Amino acid sequence: MCQLVPYPWSVVTPVIVLVGILDAGVSSVPGSVFLADGDNPGEWPVMHERPPRISRLLNATTRSHKHGGRNSHNTGESHRNNRNVGEKRRSLSLRHAVATDEHDAAAVTETSTRDPAIPLNPAGYDNPDLLLGAWEEEPTVRQTDAEFGGNNGSIVYAQAGMTASIPCIIKNRKDHETVSWIRMRDHHLITVGRQTYSSDDRFSVTYTRHLNKWTLHLRYPQARDEGTYVCQLATHPPMTFLSTLVITHAKSSILGGPEMHVEEGSVVQLTCELRLHSAPPEYVFWYHNGSMINFDSNRQVSVQKTDDGSVLTLKSVNLTDSGNYTCQPANAQSSYLMLHIIMGDAPAAMQVSSSPMLRQLQYIQNLLLITSAYLFIIVL
Incomplete structure (x- = not known):
């Protein structure tokens, strides 16, 4: 139940x-x-x-x-x-x-604020809903009086082993407009103002106030240092001045070479000229048959340095002055010349040496020539 x-x-x-x-x-x-x-x-x-x-x-x-x-x-x-x-x-x-309908769009428009001095975006939109921020148009004219001197894109030649100097002249520069040097190939910042930021201690910068010149220096340049270097001025937009660095290997040559024939007792001048060099050589050494003669007081020689090389003067040459003469400039390839001394009608120096043994052989050779000529006259 x-x-x-x-x-x-x-x-x-x-x-x-x-x-x-x-x-x-x-x-x-x-x-x-x-x-x-x-x-x-x-x-x-x-x-x-x-x-x-x-x-x-x-x-x-x-x-x-x-x-x-x-x-x-x-x-x-x-x-x-x-x-x-x-x-x-x-x-x-x-x-x-x-704001899909007109009422909402009008409400947003009423609450939006926009400075009428701000230019519209480049597409011409005047819709405040699409204006996400103030449109800042880059000025077409730089607000500066500074200007570069010289030709933009110039080529600077520097001799290998010497010091390369790349100038940048800026006129009417203001104090707050900083000058920087940049290597273009890797955008490496080298200097800012007078401060060097590169880890390569070969770089340095100098400023010559009365010339308005900022110069980038590179000690002991090599072939890998070739390329474009940018001198940049901190304006809005930035101003740039380009310079292309070309490394040259200087060569020397002795005028009148590679062989020269002169008469005994004459005055001989050997001129050594440099090519593809960026600065006068610091020194030029002269060698005769492997021995330096710049400071040889036992010989009648004089050395005069020029902007393009050096001049060696030999006074009243004789048989001992014949042989090889070498011009050796600083940081440049050497050159040589063979000097032959002619005694009368016969050459007196055809070998590159001034050792006593060879000089004795040359003397015997000349004596035999004279004897042969004398015997030929007697026979006739």
Whole structure:
């Protein structure tokens, strides 16, 4: 026999009433909505201040939701209403963010501020919604009185092993306009002002105020140092002056070579000239058959240095002055000349040496020639 147990309605009834009160109270708050399953409030655009039109729409939506919540007794229908309200809220927020209709666009236009002095963007857009920031147009004319002197893109020749000097003349430069030197091939910053930033200690910079000249110096340049160097002035936009460095290998040559014939007792001048050099040589050494003769007091020689080389003077040459003469400039390739001394009708110096043994052989040879000529006369 089944016995019915009375259901404790006294316990269930307060719970139902409490749920209804909470549902009505939350829905009555202006602008409040329910989150349906799948709605993520983090995806909604942040609204710090609601426009009047959207606030009215939200209030109308919440009133509709409140009315539906009171008359609905189905849990599934309530969830559907909540989802619809969430979608409406998200749609309204999105419409506010992009200003799709004319009313919202007008509202954004009224609240936008733009300095009329700021130029429009180059495409001609005059829509404040698309103006993300102030458009700054680069000036077509530099705001400076500075100007470079000389020919931009000039070539500077430097001799290998010497010191290369690349000048940069800047007129009317202001104190805040800094001068920098940059190597173009790798954008290596060499100097800024008078400070050297390169790890290569061969670089240095000097400033000659009365000439307005900034000179980049490179000691002992090599072939790998060739290329373009940029003198940059810190203006807006920056000003640049380009110079191309070319490394040369100086060569020397003795005029009248490689052989020269002179008569005994004459004065001989040997001129050594340099080619492909960037500066006068620091020194030029002369050698006769391997021995230096610049400071030889036992011989009647004199050495005069010139801008392009050196001149060796031999006074009253004789048989001992014949042989090889070598010109050896500093940081340049050497050159040589063979000097032949003619005694009467016969050459007296045809070998490159002045040793006693060879001089004795030459003497015997000359004696035999004279004897043969004498015997030929007697026979006749």
